[in-house]
Amino acid sequence: MLVTEKQLPHALSRQKVRGIAFMCGAIFLFAVVDVIAKLVSTRYPANEITFFRMLFGLIPAAFIFRLRNNQRRELTLHRFFGHFLRAIMALGSMGLFFAGLPHLPLSTAVTLQYTEAILIGLFAVVFLSERFRVATAVASMAGFVGVILVSSLSGNHASLLGTGLILLSAMFGAGSIIQIKKLSRTEEPAAIVLYFTVIATIVSGVSLVASWTTPDTRDLGYMALLGLTAGAGQLLLTVAFRNATASLLAPFSYFGVVWAIIFGYMIWGEVITAQAAIGSAVIVGSALYLGMSDKRMDAGDGGA
Secondary structure, three states: OHHHHHHHHHHHHHHHHHHHHHHHHHHHHHHHHHHHHHHHOOOOOHHHHHHHHHHHHHHHHHHHHHHHOOOOOOOOOOOHHHHHHHHHHHHHHHHHHHHHHHHOOHHHHHHHHOHHHHHHHHHHHHHOOOOOOHHHHHHHHHHHHHHHHHHOOOOOHHHHHHHHHHHHHHHHHHHHHHHHHHHOOOOOHHHHHHHHHHHHHHHHHHHOOOOOOOOOHHHHHHHHHHHHHHHHHHHHHHHHHHHOOHHHHHHHHHHHHHHHHHHHHHHHOOOOOHHHHHHHHHHHHHHHHHHHHHHHHHHHHHHO
């Protein structure tokens, strides 16, 4: 018994390290997804990229559902409108991000996407009736100062368009997260992921009537890889949260900016300016503070 007690902290430590490792793997895969999306974004419409992302993401999504659904619960859809609204929000976020990629450096686009965490804090006050905190407002304002620094609004039309699309993407993404919080009160996380993937695949498939470019074999392979990689990243994320707490893992999600800077330089020769670097640090710092603060609030509510 004494040996077990001595070994317990070490086992917990190994579990946390395992969670961090899976989290870092997931963030790397999501960075690869962004690279693939940027590669094909100049040749195909955003809705088509989104469709293939969802179509090939069905395989990992089904696997995640089986992995998490240990008790073999039957699938029910008693909150269809909630799932549908979440799918539309997430689709809008994804499509707008893909549409903005051709107009901005990869690192800029990824950094601006992190304003989603800032918007979640604001939306939660309005739509979830969460308590307004002055610290949230200050961190949010600081984050938007970072947006101004990163976007370098110098009048360049492409840059302005790309910035607007990515910020709209973050807004839809924040709405999607708010909807997930509502659904998670009664729905299993794995079921939410599976329903989203199925509904989003159908809706994005319908959108192909409006805009479609037949992909060649190579680009079809790219888009299949995009969907599978995104799904694999989601799978690693699921395993990571099984091994460590969200508050421990949250800071590692911001390595996505680092990967974007590295890939942007290696593939497209993009060099981040000092101003953009400062703005990125402000955005990431604000988002990280809000994310950690939200976890502390959740823990406090749970303890009460």
